[in-house]
Amino acid sequence: xxxxxxxxxxxxxxxxxxxxxxxxxxxxxxxxxxxxxxxxxxxxxxxxxxxxxxxxxxxxxxxxxxxxxxxxxxxxxxxxxxxxxxxxxxxxxxxxxxxxxxxxxxxxxxxxxxxxxxxxxxxxxxxxxxxxxxxxxxxxxxxxxxxxxxxxxxxxxxx
Numbered sequence: 001x002x003x004x005x006x007x008x009x010x011x012x013x014x015x016x017x018x019x020x021x022x023x024x025x026x027x028x029x030x031x032x033x034x035x036x037x038x039x040x041x042x043x044x045x046x047x048x049x050x051x052x053x054x055x056x057x058x059x060x061x062x063x064x065x066x067x068x069x070x071x072x073x074x075x076x077x078x079x080x081x082x083x084x085x086x087x088x089x090x091x092x093x094x095x096x097x098x099x100x101x102x103x104x105x106x107x108x109x110x111x112x113x114x115x116x117x118x119x120x121x122x123x124x125x126x127x128x129x130x131x132x133x134x135x136x137x138x139x140x141x142x143x144x145x146x147x148x149x150x151x152x153x154x155x156x157x158x159x
Contacts, residue, residue: 020097044075058149085111085127101138
């Protein structure tokens, strides 16, 4: 396709998905991530306190989980088992506001060793880092997780 005498790339005629206040959305995601990190050190109920009742969850193993009543017991078991490691650092990778009431974000959780440094990507069964895709929605004056997908970072994958 040509535009004013030059060839347009495919990206030049695609709409942008972003349609909101990036600074405000980043503040929302930062607060959400702080709650997740706090909950990870306390208990699963604290970590999941901002999950919508009908949350759509994709597990790292290809299963889908529907609703907080199904997801919370899974997270409680994983918390008891110490899945993911004993300490973590949370990093916001991307914030994409889709409007005033919807935010898509990528968040990386890095498992830390006893020295406080990130552990290398791990094989199944060891402490692991993960990349999370979250969809947050504003409802009843607050922000809630509507959907999430966690993917462990494995050797040979992106770090």
